[in-house]
Amino acid sequence: xxxxxxxxxxxxxxAIRLMGSSQQQEIGSTIRLLVWNIYKAKRxxxxxxxxxxxxxxxxxxxxEAVINAPSDHYFNTSNRxxxxxxxxxxxxxxxxxxxxxTGCVAKIQRQLVHRSRSTEPVVNTQKLxxxxxxxxxxxxxxxxxxxxxxxxxxxxxxxxxxxxxxRQVLAGHDGPVIMGGDFNTWSQSRLALFREHAQExxxxxxxxxxxxxxxxxxxxxxxxxxxGVSLSSVEALQDVRSSDHSPIAATFVAD
Numbered sequence: 624x625x626x627x628x629x630x631x632x633x634x635x636x637x638a639i640r641l642m643g644s645s646q647q648q649e650i651g652s653t654i655r656l657l658v659w660n661i662y663k664a665k666r667x668x669x670x671x672x673x674x675x676x677x678x679x680x681x682x683x684x685x686x687e688a689v690i691n692a693p694s695d696h697y698f699n700t701s702n703r704x705x706x707x708x709x710x711x712x713x714x715x716x717x718x719x720x721x722x723x724x725t726g727c728v729a730k731i732q733r734q735l736v737h738r739s740r741s742t743e744p745v746v747n748t749q750k751l752x753x754x755x756x757x758x759x760x761x762x763x764x765x766x767x768x769x770x771x772x773x774x775x776x777x778x779x780x781x782x783x784x785x786x787x788x789x790r791q792v793l794a795g796h797d798g799p800v801i802m803g804g805d806f807n808t809w810s811q812s813r814l815a816l817f818r819e820h821a822q823e824x825x826x827x828x829x830x831x832x833x834x835x836x837x838x839x840x841x842x843x844x845x846x847x848x849x850x851g852v853s854l855s856s857v858e859a860l861q862d863v864r865s866s867d868h869s870p871i872a873a874t875f876v877a878d
Contacts, residue, residue: 630712630748633720638736640690640708643701643726649758650681650729650766652877653855658803658847660686660772660868663721664694669865673697676860676870677704681728684770686805686868688724691717703728709736709753709770712746723753723804725770732756732765737788739774741781750774750785754792759877764798764851766877771804779812786820793824799851801875802826805868809842821848829873833859845871852877 704726808814
């Protein structure tokens, strides 16, 4: 592989970076969520849109997030969110690192990163599942948050393998769960498989009205699932154009 062209895997010891700071030890019983694949923050007006979308949100899950990028200042200087970046690979020419990033108004109690055992063809990059835990005000159970970017251009058996990783993660937690991300469900077989795994874990899908995109093979790739909390509202923000994915906003109430 040409190291000057193809992405470089970020080694495990460098895979986690904490950015910003939160002022709270607990997340409130009302949880306002944003989920967004931000397309590596490459489009014009992305930071303006992102800043606006984050207003009053308690929990933010990003895929194709970046560090070593112009947006670092925003995350590093945040005094509202504690951000955790899990890194997958680095562009050898620009130095920009890509992965998934979770932000919360409460401090993280526990964290784990799970890398896909298979890699994307040609570029040989892994996809990530970032698991974070938070205390909930008035509850003796922690909230598990799962931020996932599912493996893409592989056969269904390798997709299933990453979902089996997800199953093991979910099985280890008996409290409330909010899970969101880009699950790359661009075929009916992938979507059915994902829903099967979610159902086995007693997760409920947050269904919403939205239009499909031709670039995504007319399928929805981004989803939100939950258990142990109640869904108040969910919406795909399809008027936002600063990524090739539409953000999802949802509000939950802890049971």
